[in-house]
Amino acid sequence: MVTIVNVTDPDTPSLFQLLNQFLLTTGEPPLDSQSINRIKKAIRDQKIYFYLAMDSGSAVGICSLTMGYTTYHAGYFGVMEDFYIADAMRKKGVARQMIGKLLQDAKEKGCCSVLLGCSSDDIHMYEHLGFRKIGNMMAIDLPHE
Numbered sequence: 001m002v003t004i005v006n007v008t009d010p011d012t013p014s015l016f017q018l019l020n021q022f023l024l025t026t027g028e029p030p031l032d033s034q035s036i037n038r039i040k041k042a043i044r045d046q047k048i049y050f051y052l053a054m055d056s057g058s059a060v061g062i063c064s065l066t067m068g069y070t071t072y073h074a075g076y077f078g079v080m081e082d083f084y085i086a087d088a089m090r091k092k093g094v095a096r097q098m099i100g101k102l103l104q105d106a107k108e109k110g111c112c113s114v115l116l117g118c119s120s121d122d123i124h125m126y127e128h129l130g131f132r133k134i135g136n137m138m139a140i141d142l143p144h145e
Contacts, residue, residue, distance in 0.1 A: 061094050062083070077115060
């Protein structure tokens with residue numbers, strides 16, 4: 001049985017193991033020690049909230065929630081990222097469970113909406129889970145330490 005847990009301890013080994021697995025599937029390199037330390041600090045400072053899908057003690061899914069503020073609704077919004085489910089656990093309801101937990105927590109934290117960016121291959125899945133397409137999202141990378 002799959003359970004969804006909030007990661008409160010940034011030293012949870014399965015967190016970074018699964019996060020690196022996700023990064024490799026997107027063509028990104030694994031996290032270096034400096035990045036891991038920044039993420040651990042962000043978890044401790046409650047700047048990011050991670051969720052793990054656990055099956056028989058093994059992490060099989062991951063996603064994260066960060067928050068911002070929008071003048072459009074004069075309230076907080078969430079941003080869902082780092083969404084990944086191990087191949088063997090896909091199409092078994094794990095995505096619905098994880099996103100359900102994330103949305104519940106976002107609502108409890110006062111968010112009026114949750115945004116995400118995704119590849120065009122994933123649009124149908126997210127629409128099936130209740131998200132709607134709202135235009136084009138763009139980004140620019142800024143240097144950071």
